[in-house]
Amino acid sequence: MKLESKIPSGPLAEKWDKHRFDMKLINPANKRKFTAIIVGTGLAGGAAAASMAELGYNVLAFCYQDSARRAHSIAAQGGINAAKNYQNDGDSIWRLFYDTVKGGDFRSREANVYRLAQVSNEIIDQCVAQGVPFAREYGGTLANRSFGGAQVSRTFYARGQTGQQLLLGAYQALSRQVAAGKVKLFTRHEMLDLVLVDGHAKGIVTRDMVTGNIESFAADAVILATGGYGNVFFLSTNAKGCNVTANYRAYRRGAAFANPCYTQIHPTCIPVSGDYQSKLTLMSESLRNDGRIWVPKSKDDNRHPNDIPEEDRDYYLERKYPSFGNLAPRDISSRSAKEVCDEGRGVGETGRGVYLDFSDAINRLGKQTIEDRYGNLFQMYERITGDDPYTVPMRIYPASHYTMGGLWVDYNLMSTIPGLHVIGEANFSDHGANRLGASALMQGLADGYFVIPYTIGDYFARTGPSGITTDHPEFKKVHEEVHGRIEKLLSINGKRTVDTFHRELGNVMWEYCGMSRNEAGLKKALELIPRIREEFWEDVKVMGDNEAMNQSLEKAGRVADFLEFGELMCWDALERDESCGAHFREEHQTEEGEAVRNDKDYCHVAAWEFTGVGEKPKRHVEELEFENVELATRSYK
Amino acid sequence: MNLTLHVWRQKNAQDKGRMETYEARDISEHMSFLEMLDVVNEQLMEKDIEPIHFDHDCREGICGMCSMVINGIAHGPERSTTVCQLHMRHFKDGDKIYIEPWRSRAFPVIRDLVVNRQAFERVIQAGGYVSVNTGGAPDANAIPIAKQEADRAMDAAACIGCGACVAACKNASAMLFVAAKMGHLASLPQGRVEAERRAERMVAQMDAEGFGNCTNYFECEAVCPKNISVDFIAQMNREFMKSSWRRKRK
Numbered sequence A: 001m002k003l004e005s006k007i008p009s010g011p012l013a014e015k016w017d018k019h020r021f022d023m024k025l026i027n028p029a030n031k032r033k034f035t036a037i038i039v040g041t042g043l044a045g046g047a048a049a050a051s052m053a054e055l056g057y058n059v060l061a062f063c064y065q066d067s068a069r070r071a072h073s074i075a076a077q078g079g080i081n082a083a084k085n086y087q088n089d090g091d092s093i094w095r096l097f098y099d100t101v102k103g104g105d106f107r108s109r110e111a112n113v114y115r116l117a118q119v120s121n122e123i124i125d126q127c128v129a130q131g132v133p134f135a136r137e138y139g140g141t142l143a144n145r146s147f148g149g150a151q152v153s154r155t156f157y158a159r160g161q162t163g164q165q166l167l168l169g170a171y172q173a174l175s176r177q178v179a180a181g182k183v184k185l186f187t188r189h190e191m192l193d194l195v196l197v198d199g200h201a202k203g204i205v206t207r208d209m210v211t212g213n214i215e216s217f218a219a220d221a222v223i224l225a226t227g228g229y230g231n232v233f234f235l236s237t238n239a240k241g242c243n244v245t246a247n248y249r250a251y252r253r254g255a256a257f258a259n260p261c262y263t264q265i266h267p268t269c270i271p272v273s274g275d276y277q278s279k280l281t282l283m284s285e286s287l288r289n290d291g292r293i294w295v296p297k298s299k300d301d302n303r304h305p306n307d308i309p310e311e312d313r314d315y316y317l318e319r320k321y322p323s324f325g326n327l328a329p330r331d332i333s334s335r336s337a338k339e340v341c342d343e344g345r346g347v348g349e350t351g352r353g354v355y356l357d358f359s360d361a362i363n364r365l366g367k368q369t370i371e372d373r374y375g376n377l378f379q380m381y382e383r384i385t386g387d388d389p390y391t392v393p394m395r396i397y398p399a400s401h402y403t404m405g406g407l408w409v410d411y412n413l414m415s416t417i418p419g420l421h422v423i424g425e426a427n428f429s430d431h432g433a434n435r436l437g438a439s440a441l442m443q444g445l446a447d448g449y450f451v452i453p454y455t456i457g458d459y460f461a462r463t464g465p466s467g468i469t470t471d472h473p474e475f476k477k478v479h480e481e482v483h484g485r486i487e488k489l490l491s492i493n494g495k496r497t498v499d500t501f502h503r504e505l506g507n508v509m510w511e512y513c514g515m516s517r518n519e520a521g522l523k524k525a526l527e528l529i530p531r532i533r534e535e536f537w538e539d540v541k542v543m544g545d546n547e548a549m550n551q552s553l554e555k556a557g558r559v560a561d562f563l564e565f566g567e568l569m570c571w572d573a574l575e576r577d578e579s580c581g582a583h584f585r586e587e588h589q590t591e592e593g594e595a596v597r598n599d600k601d602y603c604h605v606a607a608w609e610f611t612g613v614g615e616k617p618k619r620h621v622e623e624l625e626f627e628n629v630e631l632a633t634r635s636y637k
Numbered sequence B: 001m002n003l004t005l006h007v008w009r010q011k012n013a014q015d016k017g018r019m020e021t022y023e024a025r026d027i028s029e030h031m032s033f034l035e036m037l038d039v040v041n042e043q044l045m046e047k048d049i050e051p052i053h054f055d056h057d058c059r060e061g062i063c064g065m066c067s068m069v070i071n072g073i074a075h076g077p078e079r080s081t082t083v084c085q086l087h088m089r090h091f092k093d094g095d096k097i098y099i100e101p102w103r104s105r106a107f108p109v110i111r112d113l114v115v116n117r118q119a120f121e122r123v124i125q126a127g128g129y130v131s132v133n134t135g136g137a138p139d140a141n142a143i144p145i146a147k148q149e150a151d152r153a154m155d156a157a158a159c160i161g162c163g164a165c166v167a168a169c170k171n172a173s174a175m176l177f178v179a180a181k182m183g184h185l186a187s188l189p190q191g192r193v194e195a196e197r198r199a200e201r202m203v204a205q206m207d208a209e210g211f212g213n214c215t216n217y218f219e220c221e222a223v224c225p226k227n228i229s230v231d232f233i234a235q236m237n238r239e240f241m242k243s244s245w246r247r248k249r250k
């Protein structure tokens, strides 16, 4: 397996322009001779499908929900970054680029990140043109807020529903192309495998979730935009349906999986309350603009938070990171929360929680201002916990939220399988070992609106229309395999439900491959996971048949893939013997508990090649070269 | 607490369907309604009964996937709340709970509580967008937009497309859903340009899908989890009148 990043030569700021000039073009009349399959219609897939159809390509788009508008991107609350510098506070493309590289703890590609910062401004223009109702100032200009890891105000937002509004923009553009006949949309269709013909990705096999029909689709290229795999932990802020299946099936067919151990644990979520719990709810990072995080100074302080005087409180982020304070990046904030809870200073029934307190902000700005800024989040919090955050501090705790790892892609967003492209959260490309807030929406839309529509043209121009149809024997073969797997799941007829396996796996992952990791724990997880997997295939209970909608069958297929994927994550975490960003190896920390990177041995991307179920996968390396920024110890003090 | 559930079970679109009764044991008041159903489903599977199918995804009240009628009310008894955000502390020990799918000719049942909402998709495809392609957009601050207008657009754009408005309406009217999209786009200069054409097309599609008329009962507003105001229906009617007027004069 060769990892060729295909980064264009020349100065950083000119690479993307130069590359666009060097890429082959397809004339408008010929574009309609090409068809692309796009799996996923979130921000990345929706934007790509709409933009490619506008250019004249034929698009077959797939999602597992009943509408493209329901992709998990809809749940993003806080905002989207861009280097507009509308606030005149010293922002620039360079600064956004630098903050992102530094935020990612110097584990991403300079060229990709620079391109991302460059197109960020066009994204905001595009969204406004589509009618996205961003927040505005009284003068009619766009409003901004701050997010973690940045000292400028560059985040655009639409109340606490930014992801929803951006997705509706993309969804509407997509709907327009459906009406124009350029996009064929297959909702409630789950991709279960990838089909390669002569080494190139030329189609997929899906299951119609209403009828159970297994169907094949052929095209000239396949684009995966299937989101992240945070649900490997069972409890996460992701939607219940988020899964690794599409990515994992592609990995099994030969696509390299990069940095799977880089998973982001978000510092501000509503804590776990009981073992029936099905998911965790995020409280947007934007709350940290006005909320102050603290725990009692001493252990076993059981007083009501409002009865604990100032001098007995420890505002630990402000204490440890005076220049960024409550806006320290996510990995650092999460670990600090874990630390104080491990010391026994956590709050709430379970002791796994810290306070996020708005009383100072309410005193300073008034309740109305806080309500205007965060009203819907406060309401959501109250609905779930029954507590009123205007009068009692919120209780929060870190939870699995986002995955920086994903399928390896080159500068053109193509994986190691020719023709298979990967965009949005599903790829590994831009965030290194830690993503900054409000940068995932930016990356998804950058990939979908402004990168893939160009780079796919280059692939098409080089390969020409394939003329392959689903009659090709490869399609028959993969179809049979998918069918066999479903039959197998339905025939085990064991005693344990799918959810019990998923929870068991989630506990192992959270315990040994969560916020902090060590060698012994990871080795233990590598023993435990195969056992859970074996038991799953012997004792899982999947009821019903494949003739109708069958939600336990859907879940079973996804959990089966998580049970293999979890092992891959642990291998990656074990072999990356350094701490960087969200990957914290306990063996590598300073006396104060800060992460210690090892640039000499690990300044690279680890890309894994599948070698068989239960076999140790093969690790490949793409060295990261930093020509424009200096590798520094990340400091937010 | 312990509850008695009466749940609509229907294997597929062809099946006639019927209510079934199940006991829900040891339900905690901290559970969400869907977590309660998860627990019941685990208990059913232990008894070799197939789990109750229902749509859900985000469980945060934003994706619009969850959809069920609880004791006769779309999304249940809490105002401005999707069923995934409804918590069991609003029920008490011994309660009988009736759970049914959205009922509307335009939303046929797929299985149990899951319905087909493709009619909404086609209404959006008919014109629920601004006709711009990717690329070449003017600078985002080029056209100032008054804060009140942006806020009003956002009030309408908050719609999650769940379909509760249709389920609650005795005429199965989709007016609130359609009006919200038109109100969102028409409140902004970018969307204003084709407002009339959009109104004509979306209304025509809405009628073609078999949604009923609005006769001002406003049950839709009462169940809307996002508090979309019926004022948008009035605005839509004005828009539609204007455009049909112009057509007549031509």
Ligand SMILES: Cc1cc2nc3c(=O)[nH]c(=O)nc-3n(C[C@H](O)[C@H](O)[C@H](O)COP(=O)(O)OP(=O)(O)OC[C@H]3O[C@@H](n4cnc5c(N)ncnc54)[C@H](O)[C@@H]3O)c2cc1C
Binding pocket: A039, A040, A041, A042, A043, A044, A045, A062, A063, A064, A065, A068, A071, A072, A073, A074, A075, A076, A077, A078, A079, A080, A162, A163, A189, A190, A191, A192, A225, A226, A227, A228, A237, A238, A239, A243, A245, A246, A282, A401, A402, A423, A424, A425, A426, A437, A438, A439, A440, A441, A442, A444
């Ligand atoms: C609660 C929450 C809040 C967030 N807030 C922010 C924020 O404020 N700012 C920010 O920048 N980022 C935020 N993020 C991150 C961001 O929302 C996501 O990273 C981003 O939206 C992912 O977009 P995507 O298009 O890659 O994938 P998604 O939106 O997850 O879309 C995945 C698509 O793939 C489809 N799919 C998946 N598997 C299959 C399959 N096997 N077959 C067929 N279809 C499939 C799904 O149907 C869906 O259409 C947040 C994330 C969460 C969880």
Ligand code: FES
Binding pocket: B055, B056, B057, B058, B059, B060, B061, B062, B063, B064, B065, B066, B082, B083, B084, B085
């Ligand atoms: S599950 Fe998403 S709104 Fe209820």
